[in-house]
Amino acid sequence: MTRPTLRMCARCQRTTEEPVLVHEVHAPTGPGFNVYACPECAVHYPPMPDVLEVLESVGRRSPTPTRPTQKGTPPQ
Numbered sequence: 001m002t003r004p005t006l007r008m009c010a011r012c013q014r015t016t017e018e019p020v021l022v023h024e025v026h027a028p029t030g031p032g033f034n035v036y037a038c039p040e041c042a043v044h045y046p047p048m049p050d051v052l053e054v055l056e057s058v059g060r061r062s063p064t065p066t067r068p069t070q071k072g073t074p075p076q
Contacts, residue, residue, distance in 0.1 A: 004017045005017065005019060006019075007019035007036040008036070009036065009037045009038040009041050010022065010023075010035045010036060010037055010041075011037050011038075011041035011044060011045075012038060012040075012041050014038060016036075016037075016038035016039070018038065018039050019036035019037070019038070020036060020037050020038070020039055020042035021034055021035075021036060021048070022035050022036065022037045022042055022045040022048070023035035023045065023048065024048065
């Protein structure tokens with residue numbers, strides 16, 4: 001016997017047996033958590049970004065050029 005998955009909707013605060021993952025919260029110092037909504041409220045949330053697409057867009061940025069300076073010489 002399996003128990004139904006019950007989650008609370010982040011928008012209407014009601015419990016739902018059909019939770020929809022609408023956001024993943026990442027934490028730098030520990031485990032993150034997931035935010036769920038009921039199917040009726042889930043349409044009000046923007047689609048979650050694809051992590052691989054975000055990483056690709058970050059990888060395409062060119063690094064900020066820096067000029068080497070000699071010690072004691074002020075940068076120009």
